[in-house]
Amino acid sequence: MRTDDSTTRHSRALSWLLRHGAHESKLAMDAAGWARIDDVRRALSLSSEALDAAVRDNRKSRLEVRNGHIRACQGHSFEGTPVTREALEASWTPWTDDAPIWHGTRLRALASIAREGLLPGERTHVHLASSVDSHVGKRDGVDVMLSVDPRRLRENGCGIWVSANGVVLVREVPPRCITGLRAETRAARAQEAALRALFARSEL
Numbered sequence: 001m002r003t004d005d006s007t008t009r010h011s012r013a014l015s016w017l018l019r020h021g022a023h024e025s026k027l028a029m030d031a032a033g034w035a036r037i038d039d040v041r042r043a044l045s046l047s048s049e050a051l052d053a054a055v056r057d058n059r060k061s062r063l064e065v066r067n068g069h070i071r072a073c074q075g076h077s078f079e080g081t082p083v084t085r086e087a088l089e090a091s092w093t094p095w096t097d098d099a100p101i102w103h104g105t106r107l108r109a110l111a112s113i114a115r116e117g118l119l120p121g122e123r124t125h126v127h128l129a130s131s132v133d134s135h136v137g138k139r140d141g142v143d144v145m146l147s148v149d150p151r152r153l154r155e156n157g158c159g160i161w162v163s164a165n166g167v168v169l170v171r172e173v174p175p176r177c178i179t180g181l182r183a184e185t186r187a188a189r190a191q192e193a194a195l196r197a198l199f200a201r202s203e204l
Contacts, residue, residue: 010054013044015062018072020080031087033071040070061165073163077122085124085171092161092169098150100180101128101160101168104142107188107195113146114198118173125161125169132182134166143188144195147180148173175199 017040022029025043029035041051055063055070064073074092076083095101103118103126118126132145150160153170156177161169181196183189 006050007053007057010044010046010050011058011063014040014046014051014054014070015058015072015075017043018063018070018081019075020077022081024080029071029082031082031084032091033076033081033083033088034066034069035071037065037068037070064164073165074125074127074167074169076124078124079122083124088124089159089161092163095150095160095162095168097130099130100147101130101150102132102134103128103146103148103173104184105144105146107143107191110144110195110198113178114175117175117178118146118148118170120172125171126173128168128170128173130162130166130168143183143185145182145184146178147182148177149179152177152179 017025017027018029018033018035021027022035027035027043028039037051040046041048046054051070055065062073062075064071074088076088105113120126128148153160153173156174158170158172158174158177163169178199181192181199183192183195188195
């Protein structure tokens with residue numbers, strides 16, 4: 001379905017407000033990221049129809065509506081919102097599958113990932129995808145897909161959850177839990193041997 005420009009703008013505005021902008025916009029939000037739809041509409045001057053279209057046509061289903069409230073399914077930042085990791089995790093579903101999960105990244109990030117693992121930065125959790133073909137849980141246009149072993153995550157005390165739109169989430173991924181590498185671009189394929197050497201300590 002083709003999304004018109006206004007719906008795309010509204011979707012982006014909603015995602016920013018619910019992921020990062022609650023404090024700045026003085027939007028009341030609970031620790032799991034839920035805000036009243038009426039409050040969100042007022043904050044963004046959106047009609048009911050515009051909000052409904054933005055939620056319905058969001059390409060990665062990033063927005064969740066329930067009982068007169070709305071939230072971003074995941075991707076919250078600590079500074080811009082009152083969310084807590086504990087409240088988010090209690091609202092998501094535990095991930096019990098042992099099949100590899102995936103994280104897409106750029107070439108320039110691989111050296112630090114090999115040293116430190118995957119860290120969430122300013123956000124609450126690292127985002128992963130359930131498969132390399134998933135349209136959620138990974139960035140577009142990545143150079144490399146990294147395979148992560150859920151069993152090793154659990155052995156390292158790392159909980160794993162999945163949000164309503166299918167994004168797999170962890171607080172961090174230690175280097176030893178990264179167990180595979182798939183080059184996605186010509187530049188990555190040309191450096192594949194060297195890239196694999198970066199992760200030798202992780203038994204990749």
